[in-house]
Amino acid sequence: MIIRDATPDDAAAACAVVRASIIELCLADHRGDPDILGRWLANKTPETVATWADGQGRSLLVAVEEGAVLAVGGLAHPNEITVNYVSPQARFRGVSSALVAALEQRAIALGAQEIALLSTETAHRFYLARGYVDVGVPVGKFGTAASYPMRKVLGRAP
Numbered sequence: 686m687i688i689r690d691a692t693p694d695d696a697a698a699a700c701a702v703v704r705a706s707i708i709e710l711c712l713a714d715h716r717g718d719p720d721i722l723g724r725w726l727a728n729k730t731p732e733t734v735a736t737w738a739d740g741q742g743r744s745l746l747v748a749v750e751e752g753a754v755l756a757v758g759g760l761a762h763p764n765e766i767t768v769n770y771v772s773p774q775a776r777f778r779g780v781s782s783a784l785v786a787a788l789e790q791r792a793i794a795l796g797a798q799e800i801a802l803l804s805t806e807t808a809h810r811f812y813l814a815r816g817y818v819d820v821g822v823p824v825g826k827f828g829t830a831a832s833y834p835m836r837k838v839l840g841r842a843p
């Protein structure tokens with residue numbers, strides 16, 4: 686597996702991973718509610734994902750193996766993780782750990798000392814185990830019960 690910057694040519698495959706990850710893995714968040722899913726997926730189109738890869742104040746990284754996109758990660762420069770979705774087929778193989786580490790390295794290269802994100806319920810334990818801490822009150826997003834504002838001081842273990 687390699688992690689590299691996405692190009693607009695990756696948009697269709699990256700978009701498919703994002704949508705499958707939300708639909709199949711984030712059940713604790715959307716609980717199968719079609720209204721929540723509809724709002725969450727509304728902007729998850731290849732056209733929109735292509736704009737995430739435009740390099741304009743943001744980075745989009747893809748984890749790729751044998752030509753297939755396994756996961757998609759986005760950073761709003763310099764220090765906000767805005768996208769982190771793994772393919773259901775690639776879950777629990779260390780892909781997201783590697784991708785988040787790459788996003789953190791990108792933020793460090795941009796001069797950031799801290800990094801922020803809004804975690805799903807599904808990924809909350811994953812981020813806690815990687816040094817992120819809750820900051821502030823959970824918020825509902827797309828109608829979900831709770832998304833967790835989190836931060837991590839960069840350059841410290843884990």
Ligand SMILES: CC(C)(COP(=O)(O)OP(=O)(O)OC[C@H]1O[C@@H](n2cnc3c(N)ncnc32)[C@H](O)[C@@H]1OP(=O)(O)O)[C@@H](O)C(=O)NCCC(=O)NCCS
Nearest residue numbers: 710769776777778779780781782804805807808810811814
């Ligand atoms: C939670 C999630 C982000 C983790 O991504 P991943 O690529 O599967 O994670 P990794 O393989 O790098 O890390 C493995 C994690 O799963 C656990 N794990 C590994 N194998 C497992 C298995 N067979 N069953 C259950 N958990 C397992 C590991 O213990 C580790 O979690 P922990 O260290 O917090 O205990 C991903 O699985 C997921 O559900 N994504 C959905 C989209 C989403 O919510 N994205 C976040 C947006 S903010």
